[in-house]
Amino acid sequence: MTQPLLRVENLQTHFATRAGTVKAVNGVSFDLRRGEILGLVGESGSGKSVTGQSILGLVDLPGRIVGGRVLFDGEDLVTAGEKRLRAIRGRRIAMIFQDPMMTLNPVLSVETQMVEAVLAHDKVGRAEARRRSRDALGRVGIASPDERLAAYPHQFSGGMRQRVAIAIALLHSPDLILADEPTTALDVTIQAQILFEVQTLCRETGTALLWVTHDLAVVSALADRVAVMYAGRIVETGPIADVIQAPRHPYTRGLLDSVPSRNRRGVPLRSIPGMAPSALDLPQGCAFQPRCGRADAACSVMPDLAPDAHAWRCWHPHDADAQGAAA
Amino acid sequence: MTQPILAVSGLSKRFERKLDVVERFARRLGAAVDDSVLHAVSGVDLTVAEGEVVGLVGESGCGKSTLGRMVAGLLTPSDGAIHWRGTDLRDLPPAGRHEANLKIQMVFQDPMASLNPRLRVADIIGEAPVVHRLVPRRNAAEAVAEMMRTVGLDPGYMRRYPHQFSGGQRQRIGIARALAVKPDFLVCDESVAALDVSIQAQIINLFMRLREELRLTYLFISHDLGVVQHISDRTAIMYLGRIVELAPTPELFAAPNHPYAKALLDEAPRVTLEKRRFAPIRGEIPSPLNPPAGCPFHPRCPHAMPRCSQERPDLREVAPGRWSACHLNDAF
Structure with missing residues (x-):
């Protein structure tokens, strides 16, 4: 058996609050293989989102990872330095959030943001970066990507914005995508379109996907495996x-x-x-x-x-x- | 047939945005700018029988909330009439209209946004019945306690503030507030959408129990097809401000007639054992500022014919009790 792409071992993320310590993630372990889709399901407060954030070291204070390991391709991300994490984030592990406006800068054009994302990790020319951005937009089903590159986020509808966010996540053909409720805010027909794109992409590129959601129905149709969380633990x-x-x-x-x-x-x-x-x-x-x-x-x-x-x-x-x- | 408790006919709501100074000046110079008019709801006919639950389904921007707010008296219709127990609300004297409006109450989506955070629960629930002289002030506490028991809250928490409750409990407070003035009709606008699945089930059960106990009639607005299928007797599906299909719930979910209804039902996520291949309908909902000519769904419809882009199909009865607005029904 080959080593899993991602192995989370006894992860513990605690929040020190004035009222006491909140054990948001309290000993979570799971594996994720290449090309696999794992649904992480739970209700509000179950710790599912904090688990996703902990993997990338994105937990905000007063939250802190107090124990456990996150092995990505054999490398422990918990002990990795910020510099190393920055090299991995966006390039090998991408993240999609519930609200695409959290990902997108409202005052920059989509082109500026996408080109910047390409150049952050790859030494390529602007023209090449632009070409890759255009291709990524085309892959998530945005019509006339050349014109849309010049547009600003507010000129897109909610579903289109989420597609742009997914396109940015795909720019570096990551090994792993962490998706935190990416379709929760979308309408049913738009959600189906996004799920369709994601499903196709994972099959074609072999990207592994951790899909964090409260929606069992979406997970049942999309995921290979599921982990149900309750009060900080996988039950x-x-x-x-x-x-x-x-x-x-x-x-x-x-x-x-x-x-x-x-x-x-x-x-x-x-x-x-x-x-x-x-x-x-x-x-x-x-x-x-x-x-x-x-x-x-x-x-x-x-x-x-x-x-x-x-x-x-x-x-x-x-x-x-x-x-x-x-x- | 007995008289419906509520009937709306030709109900429309337009939101207009007047031009600002610069735009008016630009128009004077010959620029093509017009007042923009948003047709949120266009010519909706709907009757609700006493004791019935009518589900209203649609995606964001389809006008379902605007329709609900007009029914609840929170918005004034631009056109059309609302009949309450057979009487046109516009024909009633102010006092009568006031009374009718009191009989139609609304439960909102986000209980945190619809409850005043600085009022105690006792005041939130007790204020309206006292103001409307349904309950003398000295008996208010009793009435509140009874209301709280009705919705499954401990009356001992009467002196607390909304933030001291969980999401599900807050929604119960919102329901108790609506019920405090003894309404006959509840407009529920996404009332369970913000809740976790296990809490959502509790609130749905509460709605169904209250319907039996208090003989309530519901207009149940939701984007969640599973919820509407579970709770409603008839279901109306809206698209771009119009009802495109209206039918008894079991029949509609078993065999939708309108292509949009079909697409919506196909794509609604369900807990399944097999993995699904998603095969979505293309495109997005057009802007209600600039709706397409003809059938509003034709740009996305897989069965669109030339006629669909020119002529708008009317909502017609295609089988007893089943209404659909689609030209395909004429082909046979």
Whole structure:
């Protein structure tokens, strides 16, 4: 077995706040192979975005990585210096954010921004940089890229801006793209267009993709594997079809049951009672136990995640053959 | 058929932007600048029966929120009429209109933006019924407590401020505020869109329980097809300010008639076991400042005919209870 492109080992990112330490990411481990799409799913506050930011060393203060390793192609990014990280960011690992206006500078033309991104990592001429920018725009499905290069971000619609952001991410044919909710703000038809482009590109270029989202539906259609996060930990991970078909962790099961289109029309949804615990005040042991119908005394000790392909962090998992709401 | 609780006919809303000084001067010099008019909603007809849930679906900019705001009385229509229990709101004396408006309440998307952060929950929920003399001031606390229990909040939290609640609880406060004046009709504008999936399910269940308990009628506006499919009896799909298809929900989701409805349903993400190949419709929604002639969907439609770019199809009944605005239905 070859070494994975990205290996995250026991990653811990904490935020020191006045009210106490928030363990936003609390021992997260996963692997990502070349060309693979991993969906990192969780609700607000589960730590999924901070996990993505930690990989690239983009966590803002008071957040700090306090433990674990992020091995990218064998190199630990946690201990790598800022200079080394800058050489990797944008070139070998690209990032796409939810709001493309976070990526784009509103007062510079798209051409200026894209050419600058090319020149930041490659010693090429301006004409060559411009040609590559134009090609990248064409690849994400922007019509008449030559004219659009001269435009400013505000002249694009939301979906087009996100395409420009993706085009910038693709400029250096990165090995890995970290995408943080990139289609959440977009309309359904535009989202489908973006997913289509991303799917095609990953297949053609062998780029690995970490897709951070709250939307199980998008992940189920796009990803090869999925990791479900709750309160800073991965609670279940596995090949996407296995997890959707036979969720073992009660939280995963609850999430799937909460999706309206998987329930009979008009019948009350099987929702998860209660709400996510405050990250300042996590219960002892399994963080999900206050909301879990299966919890008992054993749950006051945190279960481990087995090293299997389909693994879960639970003492009382659902049976593999018991179908979820998918029936 | 019994009288519908709400009927809108030919309802339109235009937002106009007047020219500024420089532009007026430029026009005098012969430049081609005009007042720009945005047709947010154009000629919408819709009836809602008592106790019914009508889902209103569409992408951003299609006018679904503007339609909802006109129904709730927050925007004045440019054209067309709103009939409340058979009476045209324009024909009512101010007092009567006031009363009708009170019966139609609205629940918004972002509870943090729609709740006053400096008021306590007791005031947020209790203010309107006291002002409208539905509840004497000395009984306000009781009424608030009852409202909070109705929506599943602990009345003990009455003295707290909105920021002390979670997103789902805040949405419950917003619902309690709407319900406090004893409405018959709720306009829910993306009321579950900002919530996490597990919390969203709780709020959807709450809406369905309240419908039974309080005999409410809903206009449920959402971009999320799964939510609308789950909760609504009939579904209307809007595109560029017009309803393009209106049908009973199960029939519409089983076999959409309009090409836009079809495309929208195909592309809605669903939790599936198989990986999907996305095959999107091309292009984007045209600007409502400059809508295309003929059928608004024709530039993106895979079945467009020459006729589609010249003549706008009317919303017609293509089968009992099913309405669609597409020329393809004439071919047969």
